[in-house]
Amino acid sequence: MSLNAAVLRESLELVAQREPLITKRFYEILFDRYPQVQPLFSRNAPERQQKMLQDAIVAVVEHVEDSEWLKQNLTAIGSKHVDYGVTPEMYGWVGASLLATLAEIAGPAWTAEVEKAWTDAYGAISGLMIEGAKAS
Numbered sequence: 001m002s003l004n005a006a007v008l009r010e011s012l013e014l015v016a017q018r019e020p021l022i023t024k025r026f027y028e029i030l031f032d033r034y035p036q037v038q039p040l041f042s043r044n045a046p047e048r049q050q051k052m053l054q055d056a057i058v059a060v061v062e063h064v065e066d067s068e069w070l071k072q073n074l075t076a077i078g079s080k081h082v083d084y085g086v087t088p089e090m091y092g093w094v095g096a097s098l099l100a101t102l103a104e105i106a107g108p109a110w111t112a113e114v115e116k117a118w119t120d121a122y123g124a125i126s127g128l129m130i131e132g133a134k135a136s
């Protein structure tokens with residue numbers, strides 16, 4: 001997997017400095033655009049979910065050059081997502097909402113190169129998760 005690790009790290013750092021809880025804004029955008037997914041998020045308090053997703057994004061970006069780590073962890077998480085009621089189509093909704101969140105917080109720093117790095121990374125991540133979901 002050839003992902004632009006340097007661009008991803010730099011952009012995540014910038015966004016996290018401006019908005020430590022990126023995922024709080026992410027859930028607002030997701031539930032506003034796709035209210036039908038909100039009932040799936042019922043097991044944990046919103047603060048806990050935000051923290052889990054934020055930690056997952058940071059961990060994935062840290063391991064973006066470690067394809068073995070990505071494959072093992074993301075296929076396992078993808079398989080768990082089937083139990084949460086997540087379908088493959090929802091990955092597109094989450095991806096669009098996540099990119100919109102990052103773009104909003106980054107502002108002018110959201111260049112075409114940064115957008116491509118995140119689009120490629122999310123495509124690779126969701127591809128592995130969906131693979132794990134299918135295998136489960």
Ligand code: HEM
Nearest residue numbers: 037040041042043044052056077080084086090091094125
């Ligand atoms: C980049 C893709 C994604 C990543 C990295 C991710 C990561 C996570 C993580 C780390 C958890 C915590 C529990 C666990 O380890 O299984 C979780 C829970 C969850 N995720 Fe995701 N997820 C992704 C995509 C999605 C999508 C597309 C949906 C669809 C709406 C979704 C819905 C959920 C739900 C419903 C839970 C359970 C929440 C709860 O316990 O209340 N996720 N996700």
